Amino acid sequence: MKISSISICFFVLVPFAFGDLQVGFYRSSCPQAESIVRQVVQKRYSSDNSITAALLRMHFHDCFVGGCDASILIDSTGNNKSEQDAPPNKRIRGFNLIHEVKERLEAACPSTVSCADIITLATRDAVALSGGPTYEVPTGRRDGLVSDYNEVMRNLPSPNMTVSEASENFAAKGFTKQEMVTLLGAHTVGVAHCDVFRDRLSNTPGPTMDPALYVELVNKCKPATGKEEPFVSLDQGTQFVFDNQFYEQILLKRGILRLDQLIGLDNSTRGFVSDFAFNRDKFRKSFVDAIIKMASVDVLVGSAGEVRKNCKVFN
Known part of the structure; x- marks a missing residue:
């Protein structure tokens, strides 16, 4: 599905910080964080340029249900039916890319970069690779402690709505x-x-x-x-x-x-x-x-939530 003839035009838009989120949040704690995310996304995009759509969908479906807290990444268990199992999320893909990024970041900066920020950064980079705008994105999100199938059904808009x-x-x-x-x-x-x-x-x-x-x-x-x-x-x-x-x-x-x-x-x-x-x-x-605003609504910051070691499960 690769398209190699796309002419990509980059330009930079720098937004202001949202609340406790800030551009360069990991500048001291994990200076290579954003470059690691970018490297993995670029590698995937070079063989599958449909990954941009996959990440945009994952990002939207995560943020619209309880804020951008990576709750969409949690696997279901016998005690909890997670967001992944809700019908609107059944065809979401790109999880393996996020998990690959997380493994590399845990090796470089253990328990530092949240899964929620990885989704946001990866989506930003994929948009740019597809010919969209390049922009700075505020980071500092924390990962959520809840992933509920029913919240998806209650909150996610349908493509068949008026x-x-x-x-x-x-x-x-x-x-x-x-x-x-x-x-x-x-x-x-x-x-x-x-x-x-x-x-x-x-x-x-x-x-x-x-x-x-x-x-x-x-x-x-x-x-x-x-x-x-x-x-x-x-x-x-x-x-x-x-x-x-x-x-x-x-x-x-x-x-x-x-x-x-x-x-x-x-x-x-x-x-x-x-x-x-x-x-x-x-x-x-x-x-x-709009996407920076979406990625900043109802997010967990400070000591709220957690920074998962494995994006699939709560710590």
Whole structure:
């Protein structure tokens, strides 16, 4: 799945610190922390450039449930059904990359760098490698002590929500509609399995889907028989490049997921979609602001939580 012809343009956006999080938190305690994360991500990306989408999804699903505390990494046990087993998280991947980073960091700086910060840093680096913005990210998160299947079902937004429902869900976490539209822009490098949106393919394309796309999806999404569920790219033009074409396609009614397409039709969000579709730099700046904010909401800092030795289990 490697694409070697991507021309990557780097630029730096430096945000302010959020609360007790700060840029360079490990500068003294583990100065090589961020470079170790970057090395592992670069190695993986060189053989699998779909890792950017995987990490963005993991990051979002972790942060939206109890804050960015790496609770999504905890394995289920006989006494606890963890977040990993919740249906929305079943297809999340990239865990082995995070565990590889953790092993290297434990060897270099034992019990110092949290699993929560590893997810955040790895996602940042993967976005840059995919042609997205390079930015400084505040660190200092601590790992959580709870991973609850039911919290995922209660808190994680669904791709089949209406704009109103999704807006309420994001607002509960402190996000504006513009920030919601921005964060959905991570779908510029994602995929969706057909069973997530197959209900949009019944009968006729309807007024919310480009007829040509409807035909393409019907052909690609014929029910699997004994095989893995087929999937399609959410950005059909530049599926491995972090850019703003996702929004351009939404304006053409070529959004795959219901919510993705609805933000391009609803009066309260269409303006943001249009702005991002026609202004690449505005999307990049907005994305940096929004993902740093998401990675800073309800985080554990100071003496709260713990720094896990193994990201899969509580200490």
